[in-house]
Amino acid sequence: MAMSNVGIPSRQLYIDGEWREPVKKNRIPIINPSTEEIIGDIPAATSEDVDIAVEAARKALARDDWGSTTGAQRAKYLRAIAAKVLERKSELATLESLDSGKTSFESAADMDDVAACFEYYADLAEALDSKRKTPVNLHLDSFKTYVLREPLGVVGLITPWNYPLLMATWKVAPALAAGCAAILKPSELASITCLELGEICREVGLPPGALNILTGWGPVAAAPLSSHPHVDKISFTGSVPTGTKIMTAAAQLVKPVTLELGGKSPIVVFDDIDNLDIAVEWALFGCFSNAGQVCSATSRLIIQESIASEFLDRLLLWTKNIKISDPLEEDCKLGPIVSSGQYEKVLKFISNAKNEGATILYGGERPEHLKKGYYVQPTIITDVNTSMEIWKEEVFGPVLCVKTFKTEEEAIELANDTKYGLASAIMSKDVERCERFTKAFHSGIIWINCSQPTFHQLPWGGKKRSGFGRDLGEWGLEKYLNIKQVTEYTSDDAWAFYKSPSN
Numbered sequence: 001m002a003m004s005n006v007g008i009p010s011r012q013l014y015i016d017g018e019w020r021e022p023v024k025k026n027r028i029p030i031i032n033p034s035t036e037e038i039i040g041d042i043p044a045a046t047s048e049d050v051d052i053a054v055e056a057a058r059k060a061l062a063r064d065d066w067g068s069t070t071g072a073q074r075a076k077y078l079r080a081i082a083a084k085v086l087e088r089k090s091e092l093a094t095l096e097s098l099d100s101g102k103t104s105f106e107s108a109a110d111m112d113d114v115a116a117c118f119e120y121y122a123d124l125a126e127a128l129d130s131k132r133k134t135p136v137n138l139h140l141d142s143f144k145t146y147v148l149r150e151p152l153g154v155v156g157l158i159t160p161w162n163y164p165l166l167m168a169t170w171k172v173a174p175a176l177a178a179g180c181a182a183i184l185k186p187s188e189l190a191s192i193t194c195l196e197l198g199e200i201c202r203e204v205g206l207p208p209g210a211l212n213i214l215t216g217w218g219p220v221a222a223a224p225l226s227s228h229p230h231v232d233k234i235s236f237t238g239s240v241p242t243g244t245k246i247m248t249a250a251a252q253l254v255k256p257v258t259l260e261l262g263g264k265s266p267i268v269v270f271d272d273i274d275n276l277d278i279a280v281e282w283a284l285f286g287c288f289s290n291a292g293q294v295c296s297a298t299s300r301l302i303i304q305e306s307i308a309s310e311f312l313d314r315l316l317l318w319t320k321n322i323k324i325s326d327p328l329e330e331d332c333k334l335g336p337i338v339s340s341g342q343y344e345k346v347l348k349f350i351s352n353a354k355n356e357g358a359t360i361l362y363g364g365e366r367p368e369h370l371k372k373g374y375y376v377q378p379t380i381i382t383d384v385n386t387s388m389e390i391w392k393e394e395v396f397g398p399v400l401c402v403k404t405f406k407t408e409e410e411a412i413e414l415a416n417d418t419k420y421g422l423a424s425a426i427m428s429k430d431v432e433r434c435e436r437f438t439k440a441f442h443s444g445i446i447w448i449n450c451s452q453p454t455f456h457q458l459p460w461g462g463k464k465r466s467g468f469g470r471d472l473g474e475w476g477l478e479k480y481l482n483i484k485q486v487t488e489y490t491s492d493d494a495w496a497f498y499k500s501p502s503n
């Protein structure tokens with residue numbers, strides 16, 4: 001087994017710029033999914049702590065050191081955070097792998113993305129200063145008008161475990177760039193690196209209360225944010241059932257939400273591809289990277305019948321070549337599933353598929369050489385029909401299901417045959433066909449001749465049951481802004497709607 005010299009820090013809740021013990025003093029064990037061992041614990045916040053954090057956030061907004069900052073001043077904090085993340089990159093990446101089971105290569109890439117995302121929103125924060133006040137010309141002499149972009153207020157950011165620090169950053173960086181005060185609630189399954197973000201904020205001198213980090217159980221530590229009268233918005237990434245609960249609670253207060261809820265994304269492969277192996281590798285990466293625990297995983301392979309057999313043969317060879325091991329081992333390409341609960345869920349999806357009549361072409365079990373840890377082999381399932389659970393439901397594990405098609409019409413129908421709409425991929429060298437599919441796919445993200453590359457300049461989010469609103473890019477910043485119109489009457493003349501009593 002790969003050994004790590006990195007110790008697990010023992011932290012409290014990060015509230016008002018300092019570490020605070022939760023009011024109820026409870027803690028939650030941290031489990032390393034590759035050993036199934038308890039390696040530390042995190043504080044478990046309750047509604048009492050949420051109230052304290054919300055108050056700290058409100059005070060930060062009311063104080064000049066945060067509430068009156070310019071975008072350029074906030075950019076300095078964001079850049080300092082990015083620099084600290086890079087300084088601690090190797091340690092943070094190891095912590096991410098120990099907590100979530102991510103391969104060390106993927107954890108290190110996440111830390112680079114985290115730093116780059118803070119840098120990107122630092123740029124946008126600076127650019128916001130010139131857009132803060134935009135005059136609007138009405139072609140009327142009697143009015144002067146303008147539009148202000150202001151921080152929306154106190155925002156609740158509820159994030160998942162599949163990219164723990166990166167998904168938090170997709171929300172924290174733009175929220176701080178906008179000038180909001182935020183309360184981050186990471187997933188109880190992987191919170192270590194998000195707590196370290198608290199230490200980084202303390203070290204760079206981020207004004208107290210601008211970012212508060214509460215770890216704990218979802219229904220106890222996160223639900224109170226959705227129903228809190230002084231939380232102005234919720235931005236959430238996670239499951240559909242939890243997204244529904246958050247939206248229901250927020251609706252009672254007409255609180256805006258953005259929801260990123262995962263999917264069952266298709267990858268459509270045509271027989272005109274130039275290079276089979278290149279397409280095979282994208283199909284593999286699209287479903288097995290991060291052990292398939294990716295909201296945008298292209299977990300439905302829809303392949304043209306004429307090349308299906310050859311494609312599957314190559315896919316099998318590539319799949320057998322994937323190194324499954326402790327995520328800290330060199331060249332590991334598939335680590336464990338994040339938790340025992342998720343592991344059991346993935347295995348159940350596979351056994352249900354078998355019981356419904358599908359064929360497990362490869363995998364489906366714990367790898368023989370790994371006796372401990374929540375490992376599942378990369379799994380390829382064929383003989384799938386569209387009424388099966390494995391075709392319809394998000395597995396969130398390394399499980400690819402395969403269907404074939406003959407015509408373009410059939411391919412698009414299969415691709416869109418899902419309640420979700422996050423991402424869709426097409427592999428074809430026919431440029432016009434790719435354009436037709438770009439238009440026909442019902443999703444927020446389109447990949448052409450690839451699957452999964454993600455850039456923080458581009459909007460991220462879906463439609464249908466995958467949710468609404470966008471993270472990343474300028475769209476990821478806009479949602480944390482209040483758009484305020486200001487209309488000033490500048491004429492010396494009376495308005496003269498009513499008859500004046502003095503005439």
Ligand SMILES: NC(=O)C1=CN([C@@H]2O[C@H](COP(=O)(O)OP(=O)(O)OC[C@H]3O[C@@H](n4cnc5c(N)ncnc54)[C@H](O)[C@@H]3O)[C@@H](O)[C@H]2O)C=CC1
Pocket residue numbers: 158159160161162185186187188189216217218219222223226237238239240242243245246260261262263294295342345394395396
């Ligand atoms: N869209 C995505 O990126 C993700 C999708 N998922 C999907 O969700 C499934 C279950 O994973 P979970 O960890 O159980 O996801 P989840 O949706 O329950 O957890 C995500 C976050 O929501 C919080 N949460 C839980 N209950 C809450 C409530 N009542 N109110 C407010 N926040 C609450 C959790 O503490 C966590 O921080 C996965 O198998 C996968 O299908 C999971 C993680 C990420």
Ligand code: BAL
Pocket residue numbers: 162163167237293294295296454
């Ligand atoms: N590339 C990843 C984003 C997600 O799974 O949410």
Ligand code: NA
Pocket residue numbers: 030031032033098099100189190338
């Ligand atoms: Na963990």
